[in-house]
Amino acid sequence: MARPLKYKTAAQLQQAIDAYFEECAGTPLLDGEGKAVTDKYGAPVIVDAHPPTVTGLALALGFTGRKQLLDYQGRKAFCNTITRAKARCEEYAERRLYDRDGARGAQFSLEHNFRWLEQSRAAEEQPPEDPLSRALREYAEGQYGNQ
Numbered sequence: 602m603a604r605p606l607k608y609k610t611a612a613q614l615q616q617a618i619d620a621y622f623e624e625c626a627g628t629p630l631l632d633g634e635g636k637a638v639t640d641k642y643g644a645p646v647i648v649d650a651h652p653p654t655v656t657g658l659a660l661a662l663g664f665t666g667r668k669q670l671l672d673y674q675g676r677k678a679f680c681n682t683i684t685r686a687k688a689r690c691e692e693y694a695e696r697r698l699y700d701r702d703g704a705r706g707a708q709f710s711l712e713h714n715f716r717w718l719e720q721s722r723a724a725e726e727q728p729p730e731d732p733l734s735r736a737l738r739e740y741a742e743g744q745y746g747n748q
Contacts, residue, residue, distance in 0.1 A: 607663055608673075611682045614662070618686045621661040625653045652697075653690045655714060691715045 608614040627650025629637040637645040651657070659670035674683040694715070697707030711717040730738070 608679070611679055614673075614679055614682050617662050618658065618682065621658055622653055622686075622689060624649075624661070625651055625657075627651070653693050654710075655687055655690050658686055658690060 608617070627647040630646040630648050632638050639645055655670065656667050659665075659667050662670065664670050664673075670683060673679045674687075691711070691714075694707045694710045697703035698711075700707070
C-alpha cells in the first residue's frame with residue numbers, strides 16, 4: 602500500500618517552499634533596542650543566512666532527501682511547483698559564478714546538480730569512436746563504403 606502524500610495540493614507545497622527560501626535569506630541582527638545593526642556601508646547585518654540547495658529544500662519540506670523530492674516532481678500536480686523551486690536554487694548557484702569566493706563551488710553545483718557542462722569539456726568527455734561504432738554509424742547514415 603502506498604504511503605499517503607505529505608502535501609495534498611500544490612498550494613500547500615508552495616507555502617512550505619516559500620518558508621524554506623525565506624529561512625535561507627536569514628534575519629537582520631538587532632541591537633538591544635530592536636534596531637537593525639548595519640555594517641560600515643549601512644547595509645543590515647544578516648545572520649543565519651544560508652544558500653538554497655535542492656537537498657536543503659527536500660529536507661525542509663520533510664522529505665528524506667532529493668530522491669523523494671524528485672519523485673514528487675514526477676507527479677503532474679506538483680511538477681511546476683517543484684521545478685520552479687529547483688530553478689530558484691539553480692539561479693542562486695548561477696549568481697555565485699560572478700562571485701570570486703563562490704565561483705568554483707557554484708560551477709561544481711551547476712555541472713553536477715543541474716547538468717550544465719562547458720561545451721569544450723563536453724566534447725572532451727566524449728570517448729573516441731572505435732572503428733566498429735564508426736562503421737555502424739556510417740552504415741546507418743548511408744555513408745558506409747562511399748569514401
